[in-house]
Structure formats: C-alpha cells, structure tokens
Amino acid sequence: MRTLDLLPTRRSDLQEIAETVDFMEVVQPNKKDNPHFIEANTNEVNLQHLKNDCIVPVFSKDNELTISHANFIETVWDAANSFFSGERIDKPDIRVSHIVKGRIPEAIYKPVNQLLESDKTIYYERMMFCFEVPTIYETIEGNKLTLSIGGVRAYNHMNLYSKKGVEKFKVFIGFKNQVCCNLCVFTDGLNNCLEVSNTNELYRMVLEMFNNYNPAKHIHLMQTLTNSYLTEHQFCQLLGRMRLYQSLPQGYQKDIPRMLLTDTQVNSVSKAYIQDENFGSLGSDISMWYFYNLLTGANKSSYIDSFLDRSLNATEMAVGINSALQGDEKYRWFLD
Numbered sequence: 001m002r003t004l005d006l007l008p009t010r011r012s013d014l015q016e017i018a019e020t021v022d023f024m025e026v027v028q029p030n031k032k033d034n035p036h037f038i039e040a041n042t043n044e045v046n047l048q049h050l051k052n053d054c055i056v057p058v059f060s061k062d063n064e065l066t067i068s069h070a071n072f073i074e075t076v077w078d079a080a081n082s083f084f085s086g087e088r089i090d091k092p093d094i095r096v097s098h099i100v101k102g103r104i105p106e107a108i109y110k111p112v113n114q115l116l117e118s119d120k121t122i123y124y125e126r127m128m129f130c131f132e133v134p135t136i137y138e139t140i141e142g143n144k145l146t147l148s149i150g151g152v153r154a155y156n157h158m159n160l161y162s163k164k165g166v167e168k169f170k171v172f173i174g175f176k177n178q179v180c181c182n183l184c185v186f187t188d189g190l191n192n193c194l195e196v197s198n199t200n201e202l203y204r205m206v207l208e209m210f211n212n213y214n215p216a217k218h219i220h221l222m223q224t225l226t227n228s229y230l231t232e233h234q235f236c237q238l239l240g241r242m243r244l245y246q247s248l249p250q251g252y253q254k255d256i257p258r259m260l261l262t263d264t265q266v267n268s269v270s271k272a273y274i275q276d277e278n279f280g281s282l283g284s285d286i287s288m289w290y291f292y293n294l295l296t297g298a299n300k301s302s303y304i305d306s307f308l309d310r311s312l313n314a315t316e317m318a319v320g321i322n323s324a325l326q327g328d329e330k331y332r333w334f335l336d
Helices: 014-020 047-052 069-083 199-212 215-227 232-245 263-275 288-301 304-325
Strands: 043-045 093-103 120-140 143-154 167-177 182-184 190-196
Touching (some): 047 069, 069 120, 093 304, 120 167, 120 215, 143 182, 143 215, 143 304, 167 215, 182 288, 190 199, 190 304, 215 288, 215 304, 232 263, 263 288, 288 304
Antiparallel strands (some): 043 093, 120 143, 143 167, 167 182, 167 190
C-alpha cells in the first residue's frame, strides 16, 4: 500500500495556507461509467451545471450569499490537490436531490405552460460529491479500495430565514470499494458538523481533517474484519435483532449501541446475503468483511443528508459486532 509513504507530514501552518491559497478550477477527464456511491432519490449533475444553471441561495434577512455548492466542491478538491501533492485526483462525482424551483421577476405572471427555460430558476437543497485519489489504494480480500474524499451540503440543516451566520457542511476522507462503490467511512475521517463562514475557513478545516486522518489505522481496522465469521444462525439472529431494534422503547434503546439503518435497509442486507454476487454467502459462514459491505451497500439507499451518519454507523456496527464475537459485551445484544 502506498498510503503510508505518501501522506504529508503534520502541518503547523494550515491557517497561513488557507489564507494565501489561489483556488484552482476543477478540470479533469471524464471518468468511466460505474455504479453510484449513493442512489436513493438522487440525480447526477456536473460542476458546470451547478455553476451556470443554478442560483445561489441567500440569508433572507440581510441578503448575504451562502457558499455555493460549486464553491464547496472546488474548495475541498483544491485542498486535496494541495495536501496530496503529486497524486492524481479524479473528477468529482456529484449527486443532488430536492430541487427548489423559482422564476425570474419578469415571469411571475406567466402560466406554467408558457414558461421558457430562461424564465426558471433552480437550486438543489441537498448535494453530495465524492472524488478519488486512485494512486493511493489497498486491496482487501481481492477488493481494491481507493482513497476517496467528499462532502455533503444540506440547506435544510440551516436557517436561511435569518441573518448570515456560520454555514454547515459535512466532509469525509476514507476508502471506496471499487467492486461495488461502497464508501467506507471511519471516525477520524469524518467531520460531521463543520461550521464555517467562508471558503478560507472551509479550506483550512478540510486540511486539518486530512492531517488528522490515519489511513493505515483505517485499513488495519477493515482488515481485522476478514478474520472473523458469523455462522448462518448468528447472521439470522443478528438480522432479527436489527429489525427488533427499531421497535424498542426509547429507554430500552439507550442501553444498546445505536443502529441507524432502517427496516427497509435491513431487508436489503438480508436480500443481498442471498443474491449479492460479491458478498452473498447463503448456506455458509459470512465473514465480517462481507457483512460490513452488505451494510454499506444497503446504506446507498439513504438520503443525502443522512448518508454519512449511517455510513459511519455501519462501520461502528461491523467493528462492534466483530468485537462481540471475540467476547466483548457492548454489542452482545445483537447476537444473543
């Protein structure tokens, strides 16, 4: 694995870097078609569409601009190019949902069937992007894992009816399984509530996250999952407990580690156990690595604003249940 040799040394001048950076335009060759890292009700768009066809929401009380989706993507992409200098950085894959439509003032009184494209305005309430650093990778159980970076912006987590304040973002760095495009997110590689006022602050905090992330530790954690197995009986017991968890009284749930997957996603895990060509294991023991990928595969049906929380939770579940197999009591409820 090249990661250990290539990661930059710890930096003490991240603030200075953020204040002096000249942001570059994302220009990369198109990637080949592959499965999406998220599905749900999302659509694929490109950066030019976000820049040229979408308006930028404002804070209504002072008309101050928010940081646009395009600026968010370019800032993170530029930070990655700086931190991983010399590596190849792929073009971002961008997924959007919850379109917000409007009209220009001149078209206010037009009937809908007479609206021209130039009369309409749009922006997307939720946006997620992901790009790869394909020159940094590892292989686990024959699955190539490539370092991947991305972020989530959800305007529904902000109060746009107030004056301009800090804006909320989610950013991550982890690995993508090239077999299925499942994202593997680890605690150290996720900033789930990044609050900034401008792109310079965003750039600096993204650099800090890169600096704090330990890819070797993340890879080792995933490799440990290949050494443990669930019997078919244990797997069925686990699925039953996961279904039961959603219906437990809140007081009871507090004594059990959290499980964020929905009933529909748990059903997807059971279906994939039978049908998935890469990780299905019907009639035999299933490795915890396979189980982890069943969880991350089911998570691809999450909405954008809940995707990263559930992705991290999938890691917590897989690691916790793996520990329970070794005698730890914290996640034992799911197996008993």
